[in-house]
Amino acid sequence: MRNLLFLFFLALATAQAQSPQGSNNQTISLKGTILDQETGSPLEYATVVLQKVEDPSSISGGITDESGKFEFSTTPGIYTIRFEYLSYKTITLENQRLFQSRDLGDIRMAINVAELEGVEVVGERTTVEIQLDKKVYNIGKDLTNSGATISDALNNVPSVNVDVEGNISLRGNDNVRILINGKPSALAGFGSTDALRQLPADAIERVEVITSPSARYDAEGSAGILNIVMKREKTLGFNGSINSYVGYPKSVGTTANGNLRSDNFNIFSTVGYRYREGPGHILYDNTYASGVFDRILEDRDINRIDRGLNTNLGMEYFFTEKSSLTGSFFYQAGNDSDVTDNNVSRFVDTQLDSRSLRKENESQKDYSTQWSMNYTNNINEKGHKFTADVQIGRDHQDQFTIIDERTSIPTVGQLALEQIYQKERQKDYLIQSDYVLPMGDSQFEAGFRINLKNEITDYRLDTLDLSSGEFITDLSLTNIFDFDQNIYAVYSQYGSKFGKFSWLLGLRLENTILNGKLESEVDPAVFEQIWGIDVDVNFNKNYLGLFPTLNLVYELDETENISLGYNRRINRPRGWFINPFPSRSSRTNISQGNPDLDPAYSNSFDLGYLKRWKTLTLSSSVYYQRETNSFDRIQEPTGETTSDGIEIIRSIPINLSTRQRYGGEASLMYNPSRKFRVDGSINVFKFKSEGEFNGVDYGADNLSWFSRLGSKLTLPAAIEMQTNAFYMGPSQNAQSTTKGMFSINMAFSKDVMKGNGTLSFNINDLLNSRIRRSFTETDFFTSDSEFQWRQRSFTLSFMYRFNEAKKRNGRGQDRNFQEEEGEFKS
Numbered sequence: 001m002r003n004l005l006f007l008f009f010l011a012l013a014t015a016q017a018q019s020p021q022g023s024n025n026q027t028i029s030l031k032g033t034i035l036d037q038e039t040g041s042p043l044e045y046a047t048v049v050l051q052k053v054e055d056p057s058s059i060s061g062g063i064t065d066e067s068g069k070f071e072f073s074t075t076p077g078i079y080t081i082r083f084e085y086l087s088y089k090t091i092t093l094e095n096q097r098l099f100q101s102r103d104l105g106d107i108r109m110a111i112n113v114a115e116l117e118g119v120e121v122v123g124e125r126t127t128v129e130i131q132l133d134k135k136v137y138n139i140g141k142d143l144t145n146s147g148a149t150i151s152d153a154l155n156n157v158p159s160v161n162v163d164v165e166g167n168i169s170l171r172g173n174d175n176v177r178i179l180i181n182g183k184p185s186a187l188a189g190f191g192s193t194d195a196l197r198q199l200p201a202d203a204i205e206r207v208e209v210i211t212s213p214s215a216r217y218d219a220e221g222s223a224g225i226l227n228i229v230m231k232r233e234k235t236l237g238f239n240g241s242i243n244s245y246v247g248y249p250k251s252v253g254t255t256a257n258g259n260l261r262s263d264n265f266n267i268f269s270t271v272g273y274r275y276r277e278g279p280g281h282i283l284y285d286n287t288y289a290s291g292v293f294d295r296i297l298e299d300r301d302i303n304r305i306d307r308g309l310n311t312n313l314g315m316e317y318f319f320t321e322k323s324s325l326t327g328s329f330f331y332q333a334g335n336d337s338d339v340t341d342n343n344v345s346r347f348v349d350t351q352l353d354s355r356s357l358r359k360e361n362e363s364q365k366d367y368s369t370q371w372s373m374n375y376t377n378n379i380n381e382k383g384h385k386f387t388a389d390v391q392i393g394r395d396h397q398d399q400f401t402i403i404d405e406r407t408s409i410p411t412v413g414q415l416a417l418e419q420i421y422q423k424e425r426q427k428d429y430l431i432q433s434d435y436v437l438p439m440g441d442s443q444f445e446a447g448f449r450i451n452l453k454n455e456i457t458d459y460r461l462d463t464l465d466l467s468s469g470e471f472i473t474d475l476s477l478t479n480i481f482d483f484d485q486n487i488y489a490v491y492s493q494y495g496s497k498f499g500k501f502s503w504l505l506g507l508r509l510e511n512t513i514l515n516g517k518l519e520s521e522v523d524p525a526v527f528e529q530i531w532g533i534d535v536d537v538n539f540n541k542n543y544l545g546l547f548p549t550l551n552l553v554y555e556l557d558e559t560e561n562i563s564l565g566y567n568r569r570i571n572r573p574r575g576w577f578i579n580p581f582p583s584r585s586s587r588t589n590i591s592q593g594n595p596d597l598d599p600a601y602s603n604s605f606d607l608g609y610l611k612r613w614k615t616l617t618l619s620s621s622v623y624y625q626r627e628t629n630s631f632d633r634i635q636e637p638t639g640e641t642t643s644d645g646i647e648i649i650r651s652i653p654i655n656l657s658t659r660q661r662y663g664g665e666a667s668l669m670y671n672p673s674r675k676f677r678v679d680g681s682i683n684v685f686k687f688k689s690e691g692e693f694n695g696v697d698y699g700a701d702n703l704s705w706f707s708r709l710g711s712k713l714t715l716p717a718a719i720e721m722q723t724n725a726f727y728m729g730p731s732q733n734a735q736s737t738t739k740g741m742f743s744i745n746m747a748f749s750k751d752v753m754k755g756n757g758t759l760s761f762n763i764n765d766l767l768n769s770r771i772r773r774s775f776t777e778t779d780f781f782t783s784d785s786e787f788q789w790r791q792r793s794f795t796l797s798f799m800y801r802f803n804e805a806k807k808r809n810g811r812g813q814d815r816n817f818q819e820e821e822g823e824f825k826s
Contacts, residue, residue, distance in 0.1 A: 031071035032104030034064050034083060041138060041206060042068025043109060046085040047441060047497060053078045053095060062438055063497070065385055071378070072438075074098070085109055090558055135209045135619070150204060150228065152764070156724055157207050158619075158667045158681040160226065161706055170211065170223040171623065171663060172685045172704060172731075175571045177221030180228050183372075183391060183430060184218070184451065205229045211623065212551055212565025212606045215491040215506025216434070216445065219547040222569045222602040222627055230270075230312075238803055245797035249790075251276040266316040278304040278790040285784040292645030295347040300340050304790075307335045322378040330370040338362045344405075346646075354644075355409040366397035385436040393428035415644065417464035419471065425456045442496035445506075451487045455575045456480065479520035479581040485572070486513045493549070500555040510570070512543040516578055516595055537580050537595050545570060545601070563608040563621075571600040573631065577653045588642060591633075591651045598655055602627035620666040630659040630689065634698055635735060637780050649781070656691030656698065675714035682707040689734065696779075704731035722747045736776040743770040758799045768792040 034046040048070050049061040054077070062072040076099045083091040088109045137157050155162040161169045170176040208227040210217065217225055240258035245251070253274035260267045284298040314328030342358035372391040379386055401420040407413050434447035460478045462471040493506030518537045549567040556562065579593035608621035631653050638648045663685030671677045684705040691698050710724045724745045731738050747762035768791055776783040 026075060027073040028076055028098060029071065029073055029101040030098065030104065031069070031102075032107055033068045034070065034085070034107045034109060035068055036088075036138075037108040037110040040108075041136065042066070043085050043088070044068065045443070045495065045497075045502070046070075046083065046088075046109070048072075049082040049084065050074055050098075051080045051082070053080060061441070063441060063443055065436055065438070069378070070438075076100070083107055083109060088558070135211075136206055137209060138206045153204055154207065154226070154228075155726070156708075156710070157209065157226075158708065159209055159211070159665060159683060160207075161728065168226070170209070170226065171665065171683055172687075172706070173223035173625075173661060175221055176223040177218060177225045178228070179217075179225060181230060182217075182227055183389065183432075184428070211621075212567050212604065213549065213569075214504055214551060214567075215493045215508040215547070215549045216447070218449070218451075218487075218489070219508055219510050219545070219568070219570045220572060222571045222600065222604070222625065224569075224604075239801075240803075241799055241801045243797060243799040245795050247276075247793055247795035249277045249279055249793060251793070251795065264318055266318075268312075268314050268316075270310075270312045272308075272310050274306070274308045276304075276306045278302075278306065280304065280790055281786070281788045283786040287782045288647060289780050291641065291647045292348075293346045293353065294349055296646065297345040297347070298342055299345075300342045303339045305337045309333045324376050326374045326376075328372050330372075331367070332369075333367040334365070336364045336366075338364075346644075352409065354407060356405055356407045356415055358403065358405040360401060360403050362399065362401040364397065364399045366395070368395045369393065384438075386433070387435075388433045389430070391428075391430040393426075393430075395424070395426040395428075397422075397424040399423075414464075414466060419462040421458075421460045421462075423456075423458040427454045428452070441498075442494065444492075444494050446490075446492040448490045449487075450489075453485045455483045455485075457483075457575065457579060459581065475521045477581065479518060479522075479579075481575070481579040481581060482517040482519075483575040483578065484513070484515040485575075486515075487511070502553045502555075504549075504551040506549040508547040508549070510545055510547065512541075512545075512570075512572060512599070514541040514543075514572075514578075515539070518580065520581060522581075539595050541598075543599060559612040561610050563606075563610075565604075565606040565608075567604055569602045569604065571602070571627070571630070573597040573599065573653070577631070588646050589649050589651070590638070594653050597631055597653055598629055600627050600630045600655070600659075602630075615670060615672045617669040618666065620664070622662075622664040624662040625660070627659045627661070628657070629655050630691075631655045632689070632698075632733070634693060634696075635776070635778060636694065636696070647780070654691070654693045654698075656689050658691075659687060659689040661685060661687040676712070678709075678711040680707065680709045698734035700732065700734040702732045705729040718751065720749045722749075735778055736774050738775075739773040741770060741772060743767065753800070756801050760795075760797045760799070762795050762797075764793045764795070765790075766792065 030048075030050075032048075034043045034048075035041065036043060042064070044064055044066045046064045046068065047061065048063070049059060051059050060072070060074050062070050064070045079096050079098055081093045081096050091107065091109060151162055151168075154160050154168060159171055161172070167174055168176055168178065206229045208225075208229065210225040210227060211223075213219075213221075213225050238258070238260045240256065242254065242256045244254040251274070253272065253276070255270065255272035258269045280302040282298075282300040282302065284296075284300075286296045286298070288294060288296070310330075310332040312328060312330045314326060316324050316326040318324045338360070339362075340358075340360040342360065344356045344358055345352060346354045370391065370393040372389065375388045377386045378384070399420075399422040401418075401422075403416070403418040403420070405415040405417070407415050429452040430450070432447060432449035435445065437444045458480045461474040463474050464470070465472050487510060489508060489510040491506060491508040493504060495502070495504035497503075516537070516539045545568075547568045547570070550565065552564045554562050573594075575593075576591075577593050577597055578595050580595050581592070602625050604623065604625040606621055606623045608619070610620075611618045633651050633653050635649055635651050638650045640648045642648065663683065665681065665683040667679065667681035669677070669679040682705065684703075686701075686703045688701045689699060706726070706728045708724065708726050710722070712720065712722045714720055726743050728741045730740045744766040745762065745764050746766050747760060749758055749760040751758050770790075771786055771788045774783075774785050774787075776785075
């Protein structure tokens with residue numbers, strides 16, 4: 001690790017030592033920044049074309065980098081200047097007299113929608129930007145996000161679905177990679193998305209949906225990538241906001257954002273606290289083909305209490321106009337508790353045989369920290385750019401659970417008492433560097449990334465011996481699992497534009513090293529009996545893979561384009577998929593990993609179409625994916641029973657042979673006026689999997705869909721109303737069928753205190769219908785279930801802004817680009 005850090009800072013120092021060459025007396029410099037007019041987001045790969053009036057064949061220019069910036073040299077003269085970007089209105093300026101170097105400031109390009117007669121409002125609707133390798137959804141002023149979490153906000157993004165347990169899927173595929181600001185992060189959780197339920201939604205600036213990732217991004221995630229870009233104000237001076245809320249079921253929270261910007265530095269900070277109670281309900285109706293009982297009914301009431309504190313503090317220091325160093329620290333702490341009352345009724349034939357109450361009391365304390373540093377150097381005036389990043393993360397989680405089960409029929413007494421101790425410690429190191437070299441209308445890019453991760457899980461189960469009254473450690477379940485995942489990657493990509501045709505070709509090489517070490521008193525032969533093969537529970541695996549990417553876009557005109565993307569991806573098994581030791585969710589259900597699990601590889605194709613009219617936007621695509629060696633969890637009997645004769649079921653992951661997935665999606669946005677907006681989307685997908693394990697065929701063929709419909713309306717007295725409706729169609733896998741689910745969110749808001757404050761009220765799950773209903777059937781049992789994570793909730797919130805007027809769309813507060821009598825004004 002020390003050697004890696006040394007190499008990083010050596011590269012940083014080398015880049016800093018490079019400086020722009022002295023300017024040529026026969027040339028002038030032209031620079032600026034191209035932004036989206038509605039959101040202020042930078043437009044990467046936008047084109048600046050300079051055409052000499054006296055010699056139209058003389059054409060020069062350049063393209064913008066990932067920050068929307070451009071800078072290049074040209075000879076003095078009179079030019080026609082064009083600013084071009086896919087699906088945006090081209091800005092053309094005739095007869096521009098350029099005889100000295102000039103900073104054009106911010107150039108704001110508009111999506112092909114009519115101007116709102118001088119009224120500049122940003123965030124009033126969600127807008128879509130189509131780029132060469134991603135779609136960008138600017139969350140905007142989504143009223144239903146007030147008092148909500150990032151997980152809630154993601155559920156409003158087209159193509160994305162967040163189920164009742166918080167699992168995130170993209171186009172119906174849950175193997176999605178979550179990034180924060182373009183990198184793996186403790187903010188997204190290590191191997192889990194639980195942390196996204198603790199972070200406030202109003203911290204998001206935009207979400208990038210990358211279904212056809214370029215070589216710049218990790219190859220992980222067969223579904224694609226969700227990149228969550230957090231807010232960071234860049235306005236000069238001090239500004240900030242405080243958002244506080246209360247709700248029912250009981251919830252309170254506050255998030256404060258502050259920013260101090262000068263010419264030499266930018267200090268930014270976010271602090272938030274939340275308390276939230278989440279009552280839920282689960283119902284299981286199980287029948288068995290053999291065993292003592294024919295039917296077992298479980299009725300669970302869940303009461304969750306989540307307490308969370310998060311803070312992010314950072315500073316960007318500008319060495320020069322071209323180079324800066326940004327350091328930031330993130331901290332998140334949680335103190336949660338869940339109490340579950342499980343009423344269990346057991347039947348022989350149709351007669352009640354016994355009844356018990358199983359009470360689970362789980363407490364969990366966790367905290368995450370992350371230190372990150374970024375160095376950026378725009379090496380010369382032509383857009384030559386170098387960036388370097390270091391990131392160190394830590395995650396600690398301690399969980400203690402008491403499970404107390406007592407009978408009430410036919411007798412009253414203790415049935416079981418268990419204590420579960422689980423500790424998780426995770427470390428994450430990331431080092432990366434990227435290099436960008438624009439060349440006229442083309443751009444070359446290369447870089448590397450090293451990601452080192454270690455996870456240690458310490459699990460112990462103590463069971464009360466009813467005869468002696470003493471707790472005994474269950475050695476068959478007690479273990480320590482040490483797991484390392486080290487990934488070394490290099491990539492290169494090249495993109496260019498010829499007229500209306502743009503392309504981006506890349507190649508990424510990744511070397512994955514997986515190491516697992518198990519400490520337990522169980523004979524490894526026991527695991528060989530489970531899988532029927534020779535399994536090494538202490539393993540060392542090494543995978544080397546090439547991952548090509550290709551993205552093409554053809555612009556039919558300024559309002560219409562077609563895109564085609566191809567990429568190869570990898571799905572790596574995480575620690576809990578590999579840990580061979582079982583962990584218990586109940587006395588009758590255990591979950592177990594498979595150390596013989598291998599990564600899955602996928603090849604994906606995506607064909608997209610975008611069309612914009614004056615008040616209507618259509619975005620659509622069809623896609624196909626073929627994944628080999630795919631893995632999924634299956635359920636099978638262990639051959640063992642509990643002390644009262646109930647069969648124990650095991651859930652384990654296995655590699656299936658192939659999985660094919662294809663589908664189509666379309667979204668419409670209709671915005672006839674500033675006072676009304678409606679948008680809708682639908683995604684239809686089908687997948688087919690093939691494979692068998694232990695002589696059982698687990699092949700499945702599933703067709704499913706989900707859709708959204710949202711609207712926003714300005715009522716009298718300037719009250720805004722927003723409604724979001726969501727329907728998840730029925731689905732199935734090898735063993736289970738899930739019914740469709742419908743839910744509605746509604747919100748109202750009113751600006752007060754001369755626009756410095758906003759009062760909001762929202763209702764989450766208005767019909768209290770966000771309930772997952774599933775049916776599982778195997779040769780040995782059936783299970784009919786209902787699961788409601790959290791019941792309908794109401795939230796009242798108030799946001800106050802300091803020195804920060806309500807976010808405006810059009811012109812920024814720094815230098816602006818204007819068109820006046822054919823000349824540039826700064």
